[in-house]
Amino acid sequence: MKFFIFSIILFFCAPLFSENIPPGAFSITRVHYGGGGDWYSDPGSLPNLLEYLGDHTNISVNLLEKRAKIGDDVFKRSSYLYLTGHGNIKFTDEEAQLLRDQLLAGAFLHADDNFGMDKSFRREMKKVFPEKDWVELPLDHPIFNIYYKFPNGLPKVHEHENNRPQALALFNEGNLMVLYTFESDLGDGWEDGRVHNDPEDIRQSALEMGTNIILYALSR
Numbered sequence: 520m521k522f523f524i525f526s527i528i529l530f531f532c533a534p535l536f537s538e539n540i541p542p543g544a545f546s547i548t549r550v551h552y553g554g555g556g557d558w559y560s561d562p563g564s565l566p567n568l569l570e571y572l573g574d575h576t577n578i579s580v581n582l583l584e585k586r587a588k589i590g591d592d593v594f595k596r597s598s599y600l601y602l603t604g605h606g607n608i609k610f611t612d613e614e615a616q617l618l619r620d621q622l623l624a625g626a627f628l629h630a631d632d633n634f635g636m637d638k639s640f641r642r643e644m645k646k647v648f649p650e651k652d653w654v655e656l657p658l659d660h661p662i663f664n665i666y667y668k669f670p671n672g673l674p675k676v677h678e679h680e681n682n683r684p685q686a687l688a689l690f691n692e693g694n695l696m697v698l699y700t701f702e703s704d705l706g707d708g709w710e711d712g713r714v715h716n717d718p719e720d721i722r723q724s725a726l727e728m729g730t731n732i733i734l735y736a737l738s739r
Contacts, residue, residue, distance in 0.1 A: 545572070545733070546581040548597035550628075551588045554609030558602070559586075560633055564709035565601065571709075571726045572733055576666070589614040594621070599736060600628040603706050605635035608643050615646040622647075622696040627736040630699045631706045634677070644689070644697070653687040653699065662686065662698070662735040667727035673700055674724040676708035676717065694739055698732060705729055 547565050552558050565584040573580040584601075587594035589610065594600075594617075602608075610618065622628060630640060641653075656662060656672075663669040663686075673684035684703035688695050708717060708725025717725075 544579045544581040545569075545599070545737075546583075546585055546597075547599050547601050547733075548585040548587050548593060550594075550600055550602040551586055552602065552604075552608050552610065553614075554607040554639065556604040556606030556608050556636060556639070558604050560604050561706040561710050561714075563711050563714065564603075564706040567711065568709045568726060568729045568733075572730050575730060576734070578733075578737075590617045597621075598626050599733070600626060602628060602630040602640075603633045603636070605633050606639075608636055608639040610643045610646055612646070615643070619647045623691055627695075627739070628697045629732055629736070630697065631704070632699070632701045633704060633706055637701065640699070644699075648689055648697075651689050653689065656686040656688055660686070661738075662695075662731055665731050665735050665738065667731055669724075669728060669731070673703040674705075674708070674721070674728055675702075676704040676721055676725050695735075698736075700732075703728075 547569065549565060550558065566582050569580045569582050569584070572578055573582070585593050585597065587597060590613065600621075618628075630644075632640075658670065658672050663672060673686050675684050680702070682702040685701045686703075687699040687701055689697040689699075705725045705728060707714075708722050709729060710717075712719065712722055
């Protein structure tokens with residue numbers, strides 16, 4: 520049943536991912552932002568997630584992440600964007616407009632709170648979408664059950680400030696454009712086990728949730 524569902528997803532979504540990668544292969548573009556934060560953190564996370572996605576679904580993947588500054592050619596050709604880090608995030612006014620345009624045109628952004636980026640990320644996204652507010656996704660949202668089941672919502676990989684993990688979203692006319700996984704730290708869970716010494720079941724749940732996020736983005 521799962522194979523049938525994602526064959527349909529690939530059929531309708533393949534034209535969205537016609538970047539300079541093998542035909543039909545899905546890739547993720549990591550956003551290289553300004554402000555001094557470590558946009559490059561958890562360097563093994565995306566390759567591991569992409570490998571997991573390729574091994575557990577029928578989706579063809581490009582295991583090498585792309586990296587792009589907002590507005591460059593790679594960014595403009597990217598439909599799935601990823602942003603993370605620990606420190607300050609800063610968008611210029613031009614970058615805020617370019618990111619807004621890209622998302623309104625159909626791109627998807629997953630931002631993962633890697634501790635220390637929350638305040639600046641929320642501030643900068645208000646520059647991108649001043650008219651929008653974050654909406655917490657309910658537990659019955661498809662992102663929590665499209666492939667793997669998460670009846671309690673986002674898994675908790677690392678404890679930051681004793682806050683519960685939240686899946687926060689920005690929508691445009693009902694379409695989920697931006698997902699912010701707050702206080703979950705999925706990216707740490709995608710890293711090799713030796714990096715953070717996370718238990719295997721925690722890493723597994725992080726990879727499964729990451730797979731759900733990608734598959735939901737492809738199905739929009």
